[in-house]
Amino acid sequence: MSVTGSDLLGILAVGIVSVTALIAMLAGVFLKNSARLVMWLGLAGMAGAFAAAWGTYPSAGTAFGGMILAGGYASFFGMLILCAGILTFLLASDYLRKEGVEYPEFYVMVLFAVSGMMLMSAAADLIIVFLGLEIMSVSLYVLAGFMRRREKSIEASLKYFLLGAFATGFLLYGIALIYGTMGTTDLAGIALRFASAPPPSLFWVGAGLLLGGFAFKVGAVPFHMWVPDVYEGSPTPVSGIMSTGGKAAAFAAFLLVFVKSLGGGGAKVQTLLAIFAALSMVTGAVIAIAQKNLKRMLAYSSIAHAGYMLTGLAAANQLGESGVLYYLVAYTFMNIGTFGVISLIEQAEEKRLEFSDYAGLGLRQPFLGIVMSIFLFSLAGIPPLAGFFGKYYVFAAAVDAHMTWLAIVGVLASVVSVYYYLRVVVFMYFHEGPEGAEVISVPLLGSVALLLSAAGVVGIGVFPSSILSLTGWFF
Amino acid sequence: MIPLDYYLILSALLFTFGVIGVVIRRNVIIVFMSIELMLNSVNLTLVGYSAYLGDPTGQMLVFFVIAVAAAEAAVGLGIVIALFRLRRTVNVDEINILKW
């Protein structure tokens, strides 16, 4: 096999991101005070990669001898992850300056994390799933501990690292057993064998271990214990990209392995996924109520959202799968937006992160109040915002798949979740702020990011077909 | 040739030791060593299958696992040293958020 132009075109988007990361790293080493420059460089690179992904979208296929997907599905996830990366960059620069850690390495690591996520979501071979996952994870371990002077940040990093490496062990053992029983790591090859003869029981052990590894990465119960501490301790923009891009990449690989390759995995896997989904929705929603810290509340809410998305996977029908993809897009915009507002309001040394710090904010700062309300209403699933349609699709898919109980659990969990999302809105508009509360100046880049996210949440909510027409032919 | 079963059972045993180590030990570095045991067990499984299937893919995978293990070792010990600098401890239960 020799590398051809079409191979390189197939990995053009992820290639642009990786090369940008390398150039950014060198710029960071050789130029002084280069953080701003590196940020703009990274933004330009990601915009170029976005254009490349958009351009290659119609030509779906594989590259490098069936190692990696090109176009179509890979482009869709590439664009989604790049959106998350671009929004994170825009929000991060002011946050980092506020915290006194504005170093170029932050942007370099985010770029590497983005390239890992893109690889993972484009994998056509378990090796690529694994390597993409590791690039993403290693970058995120470091980013979680980026504020080295803050104990919580380092502890989040350590906890994420230890549990992440532990999960990697299980995931790898799963891959090894699948390889042993199927004789290949190529997803298309596994699909062929799977369709031709019933696999031995050991294959199911491997698939189960792999499923556990993925469930860990998306933060689903019972593999969720790292989520609250890590999201709370990490720098806020990092929590944003971890919860959106990371989740999107993990779900992309999940779909590739269990839906595209194993055809939903059969009744046993679906039941298991349904149980994970129900547990995640209930646990996330119930524990989120008790939280005082907004980042921690969002962490539990992210567990619940992982549950909603798993509902679509458990249904294992076409509506469920495109529902999950739609949900991921909606979740990316609304969650990065929420973490963005938090990062603007937050003060150095983890101050102003509690509900009570938002008292009177809506009247004092109309712009922040309005965009935050949009994101929270969308997270709560209130029409006509994107979050509503995401939930609608996955629950409808569950009903179609004769899992009405799961849809009911989901609806109940979302009703509960309305309480804690709207509580923030109530604090913002109906509680008196403290006398002489400081008016936070909203930086230009940050407000651009918030406006883009809000536009995304409203736009794909009003026109859900814009996403569905992109994803309709994937499954 | 030794039956494949023996290799697989040996590696399952090794994997189990690793899992136990992660669960019961409190020293971060020993937890990390236990994770290395798990990865070695995965590698042994892969090489075993590779030999018995007569297919080099398994061995290729092992190279990537080794690369990842090295990468994780570097980053992991970096984090441990950063933590030690702040807290002067490497025991997980003295790290208050680390409730497993």
Added chain:
Amino acid sequence: MDFVDIIFVVFALIVVVSAFIVVFSRSIIRSAFSLLFTFFGVAGLYVLLNADFLAVTQVLIYVGGILILILFGVMLTTNVVSVEIKTGTLQTVPAAVIVAVLSGTIAGIFWFTEWHTAPAREGPTTKALGTLFMTDYLLPFEIASILLLVALIGAAMIARHERGTEGGR
């Protein structure tokens, strides 16, 4: 029992016993050195499985790289001179349950599974593996190099001193 069987048993024993010491020893130094024997034992088993190049790699990277890193970690974070090296264990009961369940299931399933076996290949594997790296596995190979770079930058970044303090760059 022929010669190969005896070698297998010896290596298997080395692996199991040393892994046991890694996990249960109360001295972290003893754990770390015991890990050395596990790595060597696994390398020996690779040789039995006709993976000669991998066996060498295992020794070079695990023993020469990762284990040294771990030892540095131990020495940088523990005051070796004092008696602080002892480390505690907890949760022995859940551990016993995990052992029983996990190894029981896996061993049982292995035992009852039919294997499709092909004749093992003989001779050195280095050339074949090298060719594969440069052909079918070119993309993973490049990705792995990026991963190692990420780890390098990340480790240097997180472990170095703060700028402006002693030892900063």
